[in-house]
Amino acid sequence: MIVNKPTVLLYTIAANPRRLRDVCAGIEEEGVLYEVKEQESGDLETLAYLAANNSMLGSGIGIVGDAMALQIKGMPMGSDVFVLRHPTAEQCRHLGANSARAIKKMPFKEDA
């Protein structure tokens, strides 16, 4: 039997490693598990959309290089909850925290 872990999924293509690390730290601080999966192809919106829909928790993040998007299952493709093109370290933390908070039903942290 294949059991999916309850995780936030991160679908990435050539993600900036420092930014990715900050996103993961944001999720971890909120006490939620995550999985990073490198993808072969797809644009930012598609990655985020697929990540959210494949995540058992219904929360996913797409990262392409520096750019990243947070998506929640049920939202139509293209209408991401948050999109960051050139995020700062703090914004990455917040995006990660918000992906977890979407599951915990807590208010989102807002970008400084």
Place this chain on the structure above:
Amino acid sequence: MRRIAGVDIGNSTTEVCIGEVGNDGSLRFLSGASRLTTGTKGTLANVYGIKSALETAVAVYGGRIEDLDVIRLNEAAPVIGDTAMETITETIITESSMIGHNPSTPAGAGQAAGTLLAFDHLESAQAGIPYIVFVPSQYVYEHVAEEINRYAGKLTIAGLILQADEAVLVENRLQHPLPIIDEVRRIDKLPEGKLAAIEVALPGQTVHMLSNPYGIATLLKLNAEETRLATPIAKSLVGKRSAVVIRTPGGNVRENVIPAGSIRIEGDRDREVSIDEGADKIMAALHEAGDIHDISGQPDTNVGHMLSRIKSGMGEVSGESDEHIRITDILAVDTLAPVSIAGALAGETCMEKAVGIAAMVKTQQLPMQQIADRLQQELHVRVIVAGVEAVMASIGAMTTPGTALPLAILDMGGGSTDAAVVDEAGRVTLTHRAGAGELVSMLIQTELGLGARTTAEQIKKYPLAKVESLFHLRLENGEMQFFENSIDPRLFGHVVLITPEGFVRIDEDIPMERIVQVRREAKRKVFVTNALRALTHVAPGHDLRRVPHVVLVGGSAEDFEIPGMLTEEFANYRIVCGRGNIRSTEGPRNAVATGLVLSSLGDKSL
């Protein structure tokens, strides 16, 4: 055939009603309109609002202002109200001795005591002494965890205090779990070398050692006298998920009781009552005093400042000198206010006892005639000041279906609660009482610790909901509401107000249930108390039961829960009480304007 306009200038809105009197003396209402009052009620600035309301009203039936035969203005009640709030206890912690807050994600659990040590002084620390290490935000979590792990064998590290929001990140990388508190903003204020106790509660629980004076005594080895001094700290840590208490010899914590002072009531019988005794005693003394001449506070006390501030504020509005301003009624309400603790490190607050007071001042007649003259000059229509406001409101209220004489009206506005009774012979008895919508807003604002008065005003007006997902929200009555399109993510997880313009987010992190409770309690304390007070005063023989009908008019009658509260309360006295429905169409608004038009029928001078 003549066209008559009634204009009612209220504190917040200006209401207009236009009627047509046929040659046979029959009256037909043409239209009504409502606009925000421009400027303070009773000043020339009101003219703009009146013109705008008249334009809207005549446009309804396609007429012109010039074709009106007469405009009748209300004789505004010569009272203005104001409110003030004063705390009567205060907690001061000198030399910063505590942190108590609810970071969203502390880590570890348990309590520990030790000497405070800065993170960059780890190498100079001595073995065998328990330490609580504090870490400024410039250090990254990986580095922090690595260093703590490295020193764990050599030093006794009992707990961590972090400035950054990284408690879980650090804890996940530690070899030995520790209680960790994060998001401590003023970490620079921690006194190194002093003894400190920290506690992180288990998930779902609150701190139990540091919210207990004897718990603090156990961890910090306090004697009986020191334990007594630490009690206010324990009190303010009740309900927190994490806390730090620092022992600073020489520094101490006091719970100051500010001399709250007493209120002097000059009336038929003079009375003096101390604020400490609470709102009930004050209101009882007020009742005993009979007709009030003036109310003042003991000089150089909180209440003294409070009442003199109200008087000078009123002086500015009415343009009279302070000594001529007399407070003729007050409404005192007990409340609690979150006051930030002097000397706390993370912006902690403590609920302090406070009293809210609404005061009412009788002024000389407002210069309505000046407004009438200016309006006549600008519009070229005859303008007259006609009729006392409460009498006009009573006449207007009688157009509500299902009413009969004797009839009482209760006009609950922003500053004052007015009541009038019309008996079968048409005689009117009226009263004005301090305290109405503005006092409710103030109580909501202070009790919830809101930054802005406008938020409190909106909480007063609109029902609440919690945004539980991007597609649904839970209303305050437990119902769920679902949406086809997603809700703005900025609202997610927050409590929002459902206003006609859409959702308004409440920024403060307060549970919805608490807001509902505070809102209802504030309305009950002010409106139910005042409705009973005012109606008892005007009822024949001061007997409430002799008033069979009570019609609610004015702004607060439009509230979504106040009329219900009053209907329930008055049902106990077998009184029919409900929101007015002026001319069967206007709801509780427009009573005075309608009364002004109606009363023109009996006015022979026209």
